[in-house]
Amino acid sequence: MRKEIPLAIMLVTGVFMAVQFFVPHEIPSLIYTNLNKTVQVVGAVALVLGIVSILSIHLAKIGKKQPGFGYSYFLIVFFVLMASSGFLPKSLNLGSFLGHGGNEEGSFFLNMYNYVLNPVQSTMFALLAFFIASAAYRAFRARSIIATLLLLTAIIVMLGRVPIGPAIFGDWIAELADWIMAVPNAGAKRAIIVGVGMGILSLSLKMVLGIERAWLGGGR
Amino acid sequence: MRKLFLAALLSTFFLISFSFVSAQTPPAPVTNLTAKDTPSDKGAQVDLSWTASPDEQRAENPVIGYQLLVALSSDSPFVAVGKADAGASGATAKDGLKNDQSYYFKVRAYAADSSFSESEVAGPATPTGQWWNTQPNYIWIFVGMVMLVGFILYNIRKAGKEELYIRPIAGINAIDEGIGRATEMGKPILYICGLGDAAQAATIAAFSVLGRVAQKVAQYQSRLIVPCYDPIVFSICQDVVKGAYLNAGRPEAYNEKDVFFVTQDQFPYMAAVNGIMLREKPATNFYIGQFYAESLMLAETGFQAGSIQIAGTDQLIQMSFFIVACDFTLIGEEMYAASAYLSKEPEQIGSIKGQDWGKVVFASLSLLGVVSALLEHKIGFFEMLKKVLLAE
């Protein structure tokens, strides 16, 4: 039963989701929206499991005094600060850190988001440029025909898309870059899309029919 | 009901006041008005069609638009239920209509000076929701679905009886080598399911590959680390890995703490994974699933840590990063086929063959279209095919 019921659930929900596409009537679409809602709820609850996982790992680290357990203190303290600051109502004012209510202006919670999470993320996003440079240096080697094609196209597009390319080589490089984008690029992309489509279709079918059941403990 | 009455009163009032204002000849009304329940809809809509007023063309005071009117019986007052531009020969009435209720319709043709004339009453029409979409493009999608599903199922059946050939894929062969390498070096394997949620196809592919990888890892007795980004994905990964260890006959070797949740936030997650790479120095890194901007930073750090890296995704841009920065990359469909390849079960191989049949049909339809486009002037086949395919 431990395997059969989940497989039955998958079959029913999967077939329903596929078939409702063809049914314009309102009732399936109502069920459909509500199924989506259910998925969201399950996801939100799963987050609790996730939090339990991360906390238990770090608590265990501290308990066993594993190397680097000191950092686990920081993780747990900042998590607890954030969560309590977000959950405790404003009326329960416990000082400047805790209990300011979630989205209250000037709360610890919102400040941490606005001044720590957000700027660090956008800065790190910008720093990706450096990694592109190092990847280009170490991995862009003309060691075979296909690697050379990759490299040459990338260089043509890089040159063709900024003013300095045409300024050095003439307008043809910009036109070539545009042509590459519009023609061979678009063609090969369709091939990839069709392949991915076939792959997803087949995988979904195997999932719904219970042929692919690796997630339930593999094999038959 | 009261609202309907009020609106009727108001429109009658306007009707009277207009008739005082417009001294000019009103336009000719629309003719042949018909009202039918809109096909293939969820209901509460009625399609109207008519022959336009001939006075759309007249030079002086032409018809500039139409108003749709509705009533519950042919002699009760009519209220506005939508409008249509001049030149239209049909429209859909939907404001406030209810299912399973009969309605009568009229269309009013307005001239530039607001004078108007009304058509004959059409109806009754009863809006209902349909249980099957009969629009041509839906039918074609249905036909396509039945065909492709049929291909896959047929080949899955057939695979049980005879051996099917599948060509080797370098990236997939590398998966075995990667696991072997980790065992030899006595170092762990890192498996990242990407940043997608469980509702993304690439993530589902990541689960099925993880299942195969975990089973081999369990057999070889090395260690598998799976840091997760999405909580549902995390729960499923735990099941997958646990199940795989059970399958391999080594449930006691499964360590719950090696499949863990980090945080649902791109860069903190990336920081954590980078940390793991630098400290654990895994022998092999797998990146299978949905990836975004972090892909390159992960692959560069993995390279720095000296790991062999095998990636697979269906995102075009991330594929290009992975191809540049990783040792092996499963491109698009190869990732979806990976689980079947690794399992070596005849059914799984059969499904791959079924996919190929689908591609044959795709390629032949495209070729047929191209050839007929070439002969466009000779035969009308292209037009026909185009109509069929574009569901015009």
Add this chain to the structure above:
Amino acid sequence: MGFFEKMRQIDRRWIFLAVGVAIILPFFFYIGLPIKVTPEVKVLYDSVERLKPGDVVFFAPEYDPGTIPELQPMCHAFLRQCFSKGIKIVAVCLFQLGPAQAEQDLTLIAKEYNQKYGVDYVYLGYKPYPETVILNMGEDFRKSFPKDYYGNLVDTLPMMRNLKNYSDTKMIISINATSGADYWIRSAHGRYNIPLGLGVTAVMATDYYTYLQSGQLFALVGGMKGAAEMEQLVGLEGKKYNRATARMDIQNFAHLVIIFFVILGNVAYFATWGKK
């Protein structure tokens, strides 16, 4: 170990340093290479030029702080062109992380041209589930937005009185950093057949060329280069109005330095061929 051998195994921190220098230095030396305007950007400018004062354009700036460098100059240039010609704007933002950004941009440029809220432009704000919202707005804006971003009832805004849905606007322009662009193509253009122009990041531009080709888009502005082209077309003097143009100058050096490293990497690779 020979020179090339060393080059092959160069520490990547040196590469990071070189990239940093190559990008920071040009900030202090403006060159001003000419930027060639591409037809897919020109067509957007031209069709806005052809509008009459009082015409309405539907505008959807949907981007977050992460893509400001590319998309904000585009958005500003477009708004400047519209407002300077007396063209009215109805704006929404259906991307969760963007509504505040969109509001800031609209208010800033409207102020520059003394445009009055509710008369010359309206900002409807954000609603989740973009595709549903886009479809609903095709019937009536009020269906999804009975109230605007600031909480005014839409019908109290003078400009909105004669605006029912997309068909009362001349075109839809979306400056988009998300896959939400697909929804505009599929649901706004596909369903309601309103001319649609798109501004996207350079990365996304690849994906959307197909739609330009198939006529589902009438204009496509891609990345900082597209933004610089818009600035050139709008043609205002002064650094403030030409941020993308100035940054494009620096972009030149950034690309050159990457290409330099690719070449260097290959030279080192071939010079040490076989000497593993």
Add this chain to the structure above:
Amino acid sequence: MVSLTIAGFLTLGIMSFVYKDNPVYKLCESIFIGVSAGYYFVSIFYQSLLPQLTDKIGITGELSDSALAYYRETGSLASPQWFNLIAAVLGVMMLLRLVPKIGWIARWPLAFVIGSTAGLRLIGELQTNIMAQIQKSILPLWDPQYIDGSLNMAASVGHSLTNIVMVAGILTGVVYFFFSKEHKGVFGGTAKVGIWFLMVTFGAAFGLTVMSRMSLLIGRLDFLLRDWLHLLG
């Protein structure tokens, strides 16, 4: 200013792994993860769980036409509220995972999630990716261009060449993705051309991404140098 300094310290700390793993990195990493996990814990609770379970109007906050009409008339909703209950029950099943003996019951909600995803993708892929691509792939290989009513040879050849390359890209690419036939002979040659096309695509994508990432970095530096440090005029 203080916040910018904190953000700057954290960013530097996190980026310091480029140099090598170090205590500062470990510290920043822990803080970053703790803050972010806490943040998402709270916001998903308020933005997703709570509204979904208590939501009276349905998930989109938008009603279907007839549901809206029904709502206006009766003040209540036609939408079946018992779905909230199902969602809640599945949510609780998920939590049972924490109880070792009956943890297996959590597979039900997971099966629910995977099943509905798979069903949705099955049809979604077919519609948007497979069928739509066939339509786009039918291009005339000879595409005559007329300028002022007469055939323009140069333009015709150009357009035709474009279409030929496009069709070649699609077909050879599909051949590359063929799994059940050995890549040998003519077939193998075609597949090879297919991988060339794929590489051109990847090269182009990489080139464009370089552009985009550089733009971001430049934008960020522009902000730092101009608006923050006032080093530029």
